[in-house]
Amino acid sequence: MGKTINELQSEVDKRRTFAIISHPDAGKTTLTEKLLLFGGAIRLAGSVKARKASKHATSDWMEIEKQRGISVTSSVMQFDYKGHRINILDTPGHQDFSEDTYRTLTAADSAVMLIDVAKGVEAQTIKLFQVCAKRGIPIFTFVNKLDREGRSPFDLMEEIEQVLGIRSVPMNWPIGSGRELCGVYDRMKNQVELFQGDDHSSIEVQKVEDYNDPVIREMAGEFYHDQLCQDLELLDVAGDPFDFEKVLKGELTPVFFGSAVNNFGVQTFLENFLQLAPKPEPRRSTEGLVQPTDENFSGYVFKIQANMNPAHRDRIAFLRIVSGKFERGMTVKHIRAGKDIKLSQPQQFLAQDRDIVQEAYPGDIIGLFDPGIFRIGDSLSQSGNIIFDELPTFSPELFAKVTVKNALKHKQFQKGIDQLTEEGTIQVFRTVSFDEMILGVVGQLQFEVFEYRMKGEYGVDVQLQRMPYQFARWIVDDKIDPSKFRINSTLVKDKKDNYVVLFENEYAMRTAVDKNPTAKFLEMAP
Numbered sequence: 001m002g003k004t005i006n007e008l009q010s011e012v013d014k015r016r017t018f019a020i021i022s023h024p025d026a027g028k029t030t031l032t033e034k035l036l037l038f039g040g041a042i043r044l045a046g047s048v049k050a051r052k053a054s055k056h057a058t059s060d061w062m063e064i065e066k067q068r069g070i071s072v073t074s075s076v077m078q079f080d081y082k083g084h085r086i087n088i089l090d091t092p093g094h095q096d097f098s099e100d101t102y103r104t105l106t107a108a109d110s111a112v113m114l115i116d117v118a119k120g121v122e123a124q125t126i127k128l129f130q131v132c133a134k135r136g137i138p139i140f141t142f143v144n145k146l147d148r149e150g151r152s153p154f155d156l157m158e159e160i161e162q163v164l165g166i167r168s169v170p171m172n173w174p175i176g177s178g179r180e181l182c183g184v185y186d187r188m189k190n191q192v193e194l195f196q197g198d199d200h201s202s203i204e205v206q207k208v209e210d211y212n213d214p215v216i217r218e219m220a221g222e223f224y225h226d227q228l229c230q231d232l233e234l235l236d237v238a239g240d241p242f243d244f245e246k247v248l249k250g251e252l253t254p255v256f257f258g259s260a261v262n263n264f265g266v267q268t269f270l271e272n273f274l275q276l277a278p279k280p281e282p283r284r285s286t287e288g289l290v291q292p293t294d295e296n297f298s299g300y301v302f303k304i305q306a307n308m309n310p311a312h313r314d315r316i317a318f319l320r321i322v323s324g325k326f327e328r329g330m331t332v333k334h335i336r337a338g339k340d341i342k343l344s345q346p347q348q349f350l351a352q353d354r355d356i357v358q359e360a361y362p363g364d365i366i367g368l369f370d371p372g373i374f375r376i377g378d379s380l381s382q383s384g385n386i387i388f389d390e391l392p393t394f395s396p397e398l399f400a401k402v403t404v405k406n407a408l409k410h411k412q413f414q415k416g417i418d419q420l421t422e423e424g425t426i427q428v429f430r431t432v433s434f435d436e437m438i439l440g441v442v443g444q445l446q447f448e449v450f451e452y453r454m455k456g457e458y459g460v461d462v463q464l465q466r467m468p469y470q471f472a473r474w475i476v477d478d479k480i481d482p483s484k485f486r487i488n489s490t491l492v493k494d495k496k497d498n499y500v501v502l503f504e505n506e507y508a509m510r511t512a513v514d515k516n517p518t519a520k521f522l523e524m525a526p
């Protein structure tokens with residue numbers, strides 16, 4: 001028994017499960033690929049990129065994904081590096097991201113925020129950051145494309161604080177910039193990492209006393225050394241000191257500068273990250289906090305991926321392991337369904353192919369074959385009735401009225417809506433005044449997936465009519481007066497009969513908040 005506990009503890013200790021959050025084009029695919037190369041999970045540079053761009057050949061890849069060459073649903077990549085086992089939760093980089101992207105973040109213990117040095121904090125980064133910040137998970141920042149002309153590091157730090165409301169502490173600092181970039185100074189280790197050769201193909205690492213060390217002057221030249229000293233003196237006096245506790249609470253983000261495509265600063269980043277990032281964290285449940293080292297295997301479903309190929313209409317439920325050891329073929333309790341199920345065909349998501357997993361540990365993600373028995377948020381446990389906290393519902397930002405084209409198909413239409421809502425593909429609302437059905441999503445792609453699946457799986461052609469609303473707020477009030485929500489807004493109910501107001505713009509929302517001081521307007525369902 002003792003051996004099992006030790007084994008479990010050491011497997012937990014070596015794991016890191018994180019998501020990379022960024023705006024499209026910041027370099028997430030490139031960074032992921034470099035990380036996988038370090039871990040030996042892929043051998044060829046270009047594999048991940050090729051996957052991103054290719055018309056996926058495997059039969060079980062979603063049809064829309066094939067057509068558009070983008071990742072509709074997030075996937076998981078696992079690799080080993082210097083004694084660590086790393087799980088990267090991939091979030092779709094395309095603008096058409098979906099609620100799945102947000103849900104995936106709930107399975108991560110930390111996040112890496114990737115920022116383009118020239119563009120700074122962009123729209124999609126802000127949204128993803130906010131979901132992470134709400135959970136209070138540690139966030140590490142990698143400022144990418146340092147080989148290009150960009151904004152000054154001070155400028156970026158200020159933007160991170162102003163826009164995201166988090167303090168930052170640079171772990172390294174660029175020496176020169178853009179085409180004149182010579183390298184970086186590592187503030188924690190007191191060393192310089194300099195580009196070598198015209199094509200910056202190799203990197204020289206040199207230990208120094210501190211940033212005033214004349215060795216840097218020799219290597220980088222007077223001009224850049226003076227600038228480095230000035231910047232770092234200012235940082236030493238006016239910047240935030242490194243505070244590990246604050247990092248863990250998500251109050252301070254360590255910032256690394258580098259260039260993913262040139263593989264510059266990536267390895268240093270990875271090594272620092274592995275040292276600082278938390279191992280698998282406990283999760284809240286009806287039985288209190290469930291610790292990863294609890295021997296009783298448990299986990300929860302955070303995503304369900306439907307197969308769009310009519311020949312393989314299976315689904316995969318993504319399970320985040322919270323505690324204990326998973327062994328292939330084990331029988332566990334499906335708490336909501338109140339029955340025992342055997343986990344015989346679990347899939348693991350490696351860098352390239354799906355593999356049958358024999359065993360897995362807390363922090364790992366496994367894919368369970370789903371004949372339609374799982375819902376998002378379901379808890380599985382080897383023993384006891386552990387029910388993990390419900391996953392949040394995210395506020396939709398795009399809305400469309402949905403109707404069925406052929407009224408005779410109404411029954412199938414309703415069935416499809418019910419099942420796809422249950423699965424979390426879309427959120428559905430009903431207007432209080434006319435009982436019309438409105439779909440709410442966080443990304444346009446969800447509408448397309450919805451239309452496609454309604455036709456493919458339920459044989460129903462639907463009509464979607466976009467509506468001008470941009471915000472949804474769940475309203476909690478003793479007395480709700482629908483007549484108050486007529487101008488640039490509408491009152492609807494969600495599937496649990498909670499009242500929700502949809503607003504056309506921020507002004508309408510602010511006015512409603514001001515005019516209803518006793519009501520609470522919530523971004524998520526109460």
Ligand code: G4P
Nearest residue numbers: 024025026027028029030093144145146148259260261262
């Ligand atoms: P994404 O997944 O976040 O959308 O970004 P991706 O890695 O695909 O990178 C977007 C573009 O930025 C790519 O160029 C990529 O090569 C480039 N890039 C990534 N890291 C760096 C960097 O450190 N420096 C510079 N200068 N560029 C970088 P592309 O032209 O769109 O594609 P490709 O022709 O390079 O394949």
